[in-house]
Amino acid sequence: MTGDDSRHLPLEDIHTAVGARFGAFAGWSMPLTYPAGVMKEHLHTREHAGLFDISHMKLFEVSGPQAVALLNRACPLDAGALDISQSKLSFFLNEAGGILDDLIVTRLGDTRFMVVANAGNAAADEKHLRALAANFDVRVEPLDRVFLAIQGPEAWAALSRAGIETGSLLFMHGVEPRENWFMSRSGYTGEDGFEIGLPEADARDLVAKLLADERVLWIGLAARDSLRLEAGLCLHGQDITPETDPAAAALMWAIPREIRASGAFIGADALRDAVERGPAHKRIGLKPEGRQPVRAGAALFDANGNPAGHVTSGGFGPSAGHPVAMGYVATALAKPGTRVFADVRGTKIPVDVSSLPFTPHRYRKG
Amino acid sequence: MATTYFTSDHEWLRVEGGIATVGITDYAQEQLGDLVFVELPEIGKKLAKGDTAVVVESVKAASDVYAPVDGEITEANGTLSSDPSLVNSAATGAGWLWKMKLADESQLAGLMDEAAYKAHIA
Numbered sequence: 001m002t003g004d005d006s007r008h009l010p011l012e013d014i015h016t017a018v019g020a021r022f023g024a025f026a027g028w029s030m031p032l033t034y035p036a037g038v039m040k041e042h043l044h045t046r047e048h049a050g051l052f053d054i055s056h057m058k059l060f061e062v063s064g065p066q067a068v069a070l071l072n073r074a075c076p077l078d079a080g081a082l083d084i085s086q087s088k089l090s091f092f093l094n095e096a097g098g099i100l101d102d103l104i105v106t107r108l109g110d111t112r113f114m115v116v117a118n119a120g121n122a123a124a125d126e127k128h129l130r131a132l133a134a135n136f137d138v139r140v141e142p143l144d145r146v147f148l149a150i151q152g153p154e155a156w157a158a159l160s161r162a163g164i165e166t167g168s169l170l171f172m173h174g175v176e177p178r179e180n181w182f183m184s185r186s187g188y189t190g191e192d193g194f195e196i197g198l199p200e201a202d203a204r205d206l207v208a209k210l211l212a213d214e215r216v217l218w219i220g221l222a223a224r225d226s227l228r229l230e231a232g233l234c235l236h237g238q239d240i241t242p243e244t245d246p247a248a249a250a251l252m253w254a255i256p257r258e259i260r261a262s263g264a265f266i267g268a269d270a271l272r273d274a275v276e277r278g279p280a281h282k283r284i285g286l287k288p289e290g291r292q293p294v295r296a297g298a299a300l301f302d303a304n305g306n307p308a309g310h311v312t313s314g315g316f317g318p319s320a321g322h323p324v325a326m327g328y329v330a331t332a333l334a335k336p337g338t339r340v341f342a343d344v345r346g347t348k349i350p351v352d353v354s355s356l357p358f359t360p361h362r363y364r365k366g
Numbered sequence: 367m368a369t370t371y372f373t374s375d376h377e378w379l380r381v382e383g384g385i386a387t388v389g390i391t392d393y394a395q396e397q398l399g400d401l402v403f404v405e406l407p408e409i410g411k412k413l414a415k416g417d418t419a420v421v422v423e424s425v426k427a428a429s430d431v432y433a434p435v436d437g438e439i440t441e442a443n444g445t446l447s448s449d450p451s452l453v454n455s456a457a458t459g460a461g462w463l464w465k466m467k468l469a470d471e472s473q474l475a476g477l478m479d480e481a482a483y484k485a486h487i488a
Contacts, residue, residue, distance in 0.1 A: 038425045039400035222399070222426045291403045291447075293423050316402040316425045323402075345405075345421065 026120035028056040033220040041223035042318040049152040050219035056119035063112040064138035076255040082107040087172040089254045093267030098242040106174035146203035151193030154215045162209035171363040190231030230317045232356030239312040248279035282334040285354035286325035293323040294342040320358045372483035389462040401450040406442035435473040437466035
């Protein structure tokens with residue numbers, strides 16, 4: 001699976017040494033699982049602390065007198081309303097209101113922001129942002145960092161033992177604890193946790209300290225996916241795409257009310273139209289009856305056998321203890337408890353529309 | 367005396383009295399990871415070599431297990447409905463998948479013995 005065009009993680013040697021199994025993801029050769037296996041890795045993260053190498057994701061520093069103006073144009077966001085160190089989920093939209101990528105924007109200073117983008121879209125995001133930046137007095141700088149996530153109820157304690165205090169940092173906030181470091185209390189598992197961008201040498205040192213702690217285990221991309229699905233979080237390219245807008249994706253909570261009404265971001269008119277019309281399909285959770293997982297791509301039908309939507313992510317939820325899935329159904333069917341049917345290799349599996357997340361979020365909000 | 371054969375798709379079959387017990391190898395279960403569901407075949411179903419007989423599902427993905435020879439399903443391992451992880455813990459024993467009546471025993475000649483299979487995965 002490691003083709004010549006795959007990019008390799010700076011810490012690949014560490015993953016290889018502990019027996020990671022690699023696979024291709026978004027143009028990268030990524031650790032999928034470690035010897036413990038996806039089930040143990042998943043549960044360990046929920047119970048203790050999981051360490052993830054997410055260096056395939058991209059950090060951009062956006063700075064300069066018009067940094068706020070650029071971000072307000074690029075995203076449905078009021079960047080100027082963010083407090084210093086506050087983070088916010090936002091999007092790059094296309095003119096049709098479709099989601100080009102989902103991002104976390106953190107305000108580091110009056111005119112300085114950190115933008116974290118998804119691996120698969122990093123190159124397109126950079127191009128998009130640079131093209132927009134040409135009209136503003138602003139600098140867009142992709143950072144060369146190792147990016148680690150440590151997630152789980154004991155993440156803060158493990159970091160503390162490794163010499164990194166996290167006490168006053170709350171969920172969806174980010175700081176620069178050391179030179180060329182960026183640390184936010186955020187993540188993609190539903191657990192309390194942190195994402196840390198840092199230079200490679202520092203990362204090697206930090207990883208060694210963290211792994212000396214028995215509460216910390218390397219976690220691969222396979223468990224990252226089952227954790228984020230249980231947490232009801234969207235994977236771009238799968239649950240959200242340039243064909244879905246934030247209204248259909250049930251992500252309008254990420255767009256401040258006044259920005260919905262008057263923001264001049266790219267895609268604003270289309271998004272306002274979409275909200276006005278009301279989405280034809282809505283993103284929902286899906287709980288299959290029984291033990292058989294329902295996977296991405298499965299078609300959904302209503303009780304009368306009419307097409308009702310499709311599954312965008314699906315698998316087994318080790319913490320939930322049953323299969324879990326996410327997808328889109330016609331808005332009339334989007335109410336939790338509604339029964340639909342998924343076509344799995346020709347058999348119709350009963351599936352109930354479920355509220356998200358499947359496992360409660362345990363973020364540290366205050 | 368039962369004889370065990372192996373396929374290049376990582377199935378094993380133990381043949382005794384014209385009936386083959388079929389499962390996946392330990393190497394295969396390790397590649398797949400923790401299984402959470404096994405979709406078992408119907409008794410009486412006739413399969414040609416290469417047909418999908420069983421689908422095994424891990425947390426992450428569904429994988430087909432193929433019929434290694436032509437034949438008819440005579441039994442499915444119902445224990446796996448409640449405990450699919452048996453395939454992980456005892457792939458070549460209690461985690462067997464199905465039994466089938468061989469339609470053409472001469473097909474066995476095309477399969478590998480244990481030594482050849484070990485060389486195949488080495």
